[in-house]
Amino acid sequence: MKIVVQTEVFDLGAEVNAMSHGRTDIGAIASFVGLARDMNEGSGVQAMTLEHYPGMTEKALVMLVEEANTRWTLLDVTLIHRVGRLQPGDPIVLVAVASSHRGEAFAACEFIMDALKTRAPFWKKEETAEGERWVDARVSDDTAVARWEKIP
Amino acid sequence: MKLRVLYFARLRERFGVAEESVELAGSTAADLIAQLQARGGVWEEELAPGRAFRVAMDQEIVALDAVLYDNAEVAIFPPVTGG
Numbered sequence: 122m123k124i125v126v127q128t129e130v131f132d133l134g135a136e137v138n139a140m141s142h143g144r145t146d147i148g149a150i151a152s153f154v155g156l157a158r159d160m161n162e163g164s165g166v167q168a169m170t171l172e173h174y175p176g177m178t179e180k181a182l183v184m185l186v187e188e189a190n191t192r193w194t195l196l197d198v199t200l201i202h203r204v205g206r207l208q209p210g211d212p213i214v215l216v217a218v219a220s221s222h223r224g225e226a227f228a229a230c231e232f233i234m235d236a237l238k239t240r241a242p243f244w245k246k247e248e249t250a251e252g253e254r255w256v257d258a259r260v261s262d263d264t265a266v267a268r269w270e271k272i273p
Numbered sequence: 274m275k276l277r278v279l280y281f282a283r284l285r286e287r288f289g290v291a292e293e294s295v296e297l298a299g300s301t302a303a304d305l306i307a308q309l310q311a312r313g314g315v316w317e318e319e320l321a322p323g324r325a326f327r328v329a330m331d332q333e334i335v336a337l338d339a340v341l342y343d344n345a346e347v348a349i350f351p352p353v354t355g356g
Contacts (some may be wrong), residue, residue, distance in 0.1 A: 154355055171355065172282055174348060177332035202355060214356050234356060242335070242348075243355025244282035254281040258325065269356030 122198050124182045126173060130203040131215050133206045138218050140197050147196050151226035152217040153234055160208035161256065169256075171204045171213065174242035180203075185236040189218070192232065193225040200233065202243065274343040276305065285325065287315045301304035302328045303337040305347065323351050 123136075133154055141147050159166055186198050197219040207213060216233050220226040238259075245256040276295045285291050297305050306328070310320045320326065327334050327346040330341060339345060 173355070174279070174281055174329075174332070174350065177329060177348065180332050211327065238356045241355050242281065242329070242350060242353050244351060245354045246282070255351065256354040258354050 122186060124198075124200045124240045126175075126178055126202050126204055127179055128203060130174075130228065131201045131203070131212060133212075133215060133217075133250060136199050137217055138158060139149050140199060140217060144199045146221065147219045148221045149223040149226040151223065152215065152231040153195070153230050154212050155214040155234070157207045157213055158234075161247060164249050164251065166209060166249055167222055168206055168208050169248045170206045170248075171202075172244045172246065173202075173204050176244050181241045182237070185233060188236065189229045189233050193220065193229045195220050195225065198229070198233070200237075202237070202241070203244070235263045242256055274300070274323060274341065274345075277344070277346050278305070279346065279348040281348065283351050284319060284349060285321055297341065300340055301337065302330065302335055302339045302341060302347070306337065306349075319350075321342065324333075326350065327352060 130139055133152060137150055137152060157169055182200055186200060189195065189198065195218055199215065199217040201215040203213055216230050218226045218230040247254055248255060274297050276297055277292065279292050280290060280293045295305065297308060299308065306320050309352050310317050327350055328337065329335060330338055330339055332346065
């Protein structure tokens with residue numbers, strides 16, 4: 122398991138090769154790479170800055186990967202999330218999941234991304250022609266989010 | 274009790290503070306929110322009922338009825354937007 126928060130760019134090919142290097146039990150590696158878009162909420166994005174909560178971020182990422190490990194039989198997981206200032210087209214996040222068969226790798230990869238979106242403390246601030254703006258969270262089914270609705 | 278309170282992202286910018294020490298009269302996360310709201314201005318506005326924010330204690334998200342303890346690290350931040 123490799124979980125990293127970093128400012129540097131990552132290399133999907135190198136990460137996937139590192140997972141399978143020297144082992145023959147892996148039958149499937151499903152990977153996802155999220156990129157910075159040049160457009161959001163109808164206006165152009167010139168750059169974005171990703172902020173996080175050092176300490177909690179790493180804990181949250183480990184927890185959601187561990188949860189994936191309890192739900193599916195996984196052989197390895199690599200999760201890299203970048204922080205700092207990024208340009209449109211830059212890679213933001215990488216999730217790669219190795220398993221014996223593709224079904225578990227696909228499912229766990231999607232689960233980790235969905236869970237990360239609502240549980241890992243990262244925030245995006247976009248730079249547009251009209252100025253800077255914090256990205257608003259999207260409506261989510263996360264139960265941790267729902268718990269807040271009953272609080273006055 | 275004394276708490277170390279951290280703010281992130283939009284809330285850090287609006288409050289104009291990243292971290293502070295807070296002497297809390299009550300015991301729960303809701304008590305802390307109420308005490309901060311009583312400061313008025315942006316505090317009252319951003320932490321008003323119905324506004325979307327999260328509270329974490331010791332780096333895990335908690336509900337507002339969570340009981341805090343002396344010297345706990347508490348963070349208040351907007352819903353997350355990573356990925």
